[in-house]
Amino acid sequence: MARSFAIKHQPGFTAIAATCFVVLYLPIVVLVAYAFNAATSTSEWGGFSLKWFQSAWQNSQVIDATLRSFQIGAVAAILATIFATMAALATTRTAPYRGLTFKYAAINQPLMVPEIVTGVALLIFFSRIKIFTGYSGLGYLIAAHTAFCIPFAYLPIRARLENMDLTLERAAADLYATPWQTFRRITLPLLWPGILAGLMLAFVISLDDVVITEFVKSGGQDTLPTYMLGQIRRGITPEINAISTVFLLLSVVIVTLFFFISRKRD
Amino acid sequence: MPDKPGRNAIEVKNVRKIFGTGEAQVAALDTVSVSIRENEFFTLLGPSGCGKTTLLRLIAGFDFPSAGEILLHGQDIASLPPFKRPVNTVFQSYALFPHMTVAENIGFGLEMLGKPKAEIKARVAEMLKLVKMEALSGRRTSQISGGQQQRVALARALAPQPKVLLLDEPLSALDYKLRKEMQIELKRLQHETGITFIFVTHDQEEALTMSDRIAVMSSGKILQVGTPWDIYDKPAERFVADFIGETNFLTAAIANIGNGKVRATLKSGATIDATVAEGFQPKDNATVVVRPEHAKLTNGKGELSGAVENIVYFGTDTHIHVRLDSGEAFTVRQQNTRSAGCGFERGDTVGISIGNDAAQVLRD
Numbered sequence: 001m002a003r004s005f006a007i008k009h010q011p012g013f014t015a016i017a018a019t020c021f022v023v024l025y026l027p028i029v030v031l032v033a034y035a036f037n038a039a040t041s042t043s044e045w046g047g048f049s050l051k052w053f054q055s056a057w058q059n060s061q062v063i064d065a066t067l068r069s070f071q072i073g074a075v076a077a078i079l080a081t082i083f084a085t086m087a088a089l090a091t092t093r094t095a096p097y098r099g100l101t102f103k104y105a106a107i108n109q110p111l112m113v114p115e116i117v118t119g120v121a122l123l124i125f126f127s128r129i130k131i132f133t134g135y136s137g138l139g140y141l142i143a144a145h146t147a148f149c150i151p152f153a154y155l156p157i158r159a160r161l162e163n164m165d166l167t168l169e170r171a172a173a174d175l176y177a178t179p180w181q182t183f184r185r186i187t188l189p190l191l192w193p194g195i196l197a198g199l200m201l202a203f204v205i206s207l208d209d210v211v212i213t214e215f216v217k218s219g220g221q222d223t224l225p226t227y228m229l230g231q232i233r234r235g236i237t238p239e240i241n242a243i244s245t246v247f248l249l250l251s252v253v254i255v256t257l258f259f260f261i262s263r264k265r266d
Numbered sequence: 267m268p269d270k271p272g273r274n275a276i277e278v279k280n281v282r283k284i285f286g287t288g289e290a291q292v293a294a295l296d297t298v299s300v301s302i303r304e305n306e307f308f309t310l311l312g313p314s315g316c317g318k319t320t321l322l323r324l325i326a327g328f329d330f331p332s333a334g335e336i337l338l339h340g341q342d343i344a345s346l347p348p349f350k351r352p353v354n355t356v357f358q359s360y361a362l363f364p365h366m367t368v369a370e371n372i373g374f375g376l377e378m379l380g381k382p383k384a385e386i387k388a389r390v391a392e393m394l395k396l397v398k399m400e401a402l403s404g405r406r407t408s409q410i411s412g413g414q415q416q417r418v419a420l421a422r423a424l425a426p427q428p429k430v431l432l433l434d435e436p437l438s439a440l441d442y443k444l445r446k447e448m449q450i451e452l453k454r455l456q457h458e459t460g461i462t463f464i465f466v467t468h469d470q471e472e473a474l475t476m477s478d479r480i481a482v483m484s485s486g487k488i489l490q491v492g493t494p495w496d497i498y499d500k501p502a503e504r505f506v507a508d509f510i511g512e513t514n515f516l517t518a519a520i521a522n523i524g525n526g527k528v529r530a531t532l533k534s535g536a537t538i539d540a541t542v543a544e545g546f547q548p549k550d551n552a553t554v555v556v557r558p559e560h561a562k563l564t565n566g567k568g569e570l571s572g573a574v575e576n577i578v579y580f581g582t583d584t585h586i587h588v589r590l591d592s593g594e595a596f597t598v599r600q601q602n603t604r605s606a607g608c609g610f611e612r613g614d615t616v617g618i619s620i621g622n623d624a625a626q627v628l629r630d
Contacts, residue, residue, distance in 0.1 A: 175422070175423075186363060
């Protein structure tokens with residue numbers, strides 16, 4: 001019997017795989033290691049210390065930016081998830097019709113349009129509104145984050161809806177449940193893992209955003225990523241490493257939760 | 267046959283269901299009318315694609331007819347949504363709610379009807395007892411077997427005491443032995459609850475053993491409605507005779523119509539008495555059917571004669587395939603005994619005697 005083509009058995013596979021992993025993870029390992037450096041340099045090891053974590057914790061600018069990031073992320077993720085859920089219901093609980101594919105594309109547009117274009121467009125658009133209304137609060141950032149988080153929340157919710165057995169909703173209707181009761185008692189509970197997964201994904205995406213935030217934010221509205229970017233321009237201290245390490249830990253926790261929730265079947 | 271007025275649970279009147287538009291139009295149901303009586307175990311029987319499930323969906327309210335009326339106890343329900351119809355369904359896939367326990371599933375319909383908690387609890391207990399599932403009431407539906415899921419689906423559909431229970435091939439996912447058990451169980455439940463059952467199946471044996479009456483469907487039409495005995499022994503059309511059991515088709519010249527009886531002259535020249543199908547239009551040549559167990563093989567003379575082509579042993583009986591002198595094929599089913607063989611061998615020249623009340627003339 002001829003052996004089927006298995007990429008694992010091709011010469012050089014191990015080396016290529018190892019190189020990829022090294023390029024991907026070594027810089028992160030180094031970054032995390034130097035977060036515990038006692039020296040002020042990010043290239044010379046001066047012994048183990050937690051002082052940069054302490055210094056970041058006492059830096060009111062860091063705390064402010066972090067809280068702002070969480071605030072924007074939480075509100076935007078919740079809004080995006082609500083819109084995404086409605087969009088997912090509207091695009092799956094319907095017979096296919098002309099233009100449905102166009103709607104998928106429109107909903108997922110932020111995944112395809114370069115962020116920089118969206119950023120510039122929002123900058124111009126919001127500046128007009130700012131002049132017109134005089135309002136310059138966090139609302140702009142929240143609106144922008146909500147918009148680009150929608151596709152990320154939409155995808156896991158739609159996947160779950162598509163895998164759901166439609167007979168269940170029919171059975172509920174057969175057992176005297178009105179459309180709203182069917183949604184409340186059957187669709188929503190079964191959709192819940194998808195919604196939570198979408199919410200977490202949207203939150204992580206919002207926390208991580210630099211480009212659009214950089215364009216949209218007003219003075220004094222730094223989020224954690226834009227604050228870090230600003231600091232790096234003035235030279236890196238291990239404080240940035242410490243903040244990155246905490247950020248990394250947080251992302252890993254959320255993504256792990258996301259993985260377990262979306263794997264849960266019933 | 268005339269239906270007794272006021273005793274019909276469901277009346278389907280001239281219902282059409284068209285899928286698609288323009289050129290691609292398909293009539294899933296082509297002007298179907300049928301009355302289903304109260305307390306009846308009524309079966310819609312036919313091959314896949316015959317429209318039986320479409321008709322069931324129209325009665326349940328998952329789909330709406332393109333034309334015609336569906337009456338429930340005299341009231342037109344054809345345009346009501348499913349949650350406003352006092353009709354419940356047992357789905358082929360059971361469709362149990364995976365995030366609820368067995369008891370919650372059974373109580374769901376009553377809860378949606380806004381019944382008080384105490385009443386729901388009592389009714390659920392009663393239903394659990396009816397389907398012998400008391401011990402598993404707290405289980406998730408993923409933690410019970412296929413046969414148990416089937417019972418829960420039944421209990422859930424029966425709990426709100428529907429006027430009519432619809433069953434969409436509910437036994438098709440079960441293995442042979444369990445299916446036999448559930449057939450008896452379904453008959454018992456129907457008898458105990460007194461609810462009208464409308465049962466959809468493609469399995470003719472299931473239909474014959476369980477039903478009070480059967481409607482045989484093909485290509486969106488109901489061909490014949492009758493008791494299992496009617497359908498088996500007095501088929502109206504070739505499709506019905508062929509779909510239900512094995513049978514022999516013979517061409518005959520028909521004469522002397524009167525009182526539902528005719529004299530049919532077979533190609534062999536012999537003449538036999540035959541009953542005629544409802545709606546038979548007098549004509550010279552027609553098809554006569556004779557069930558294999560209603561004919562006898564003889565060594566001497568019979569209405570037909572031919573040569574034995576093949577002998578197949580089935581345990582309870584033996585099927586003897588004969589090629590008639592006219593060229594037609596004919597099968598005789600002979601009951602087996604322990605001591606002797608069937609008494610014939612391949613190549614034997616044999617006669618076939620057809621009993622007095624064995625032949626039926628089809629209308630098509």
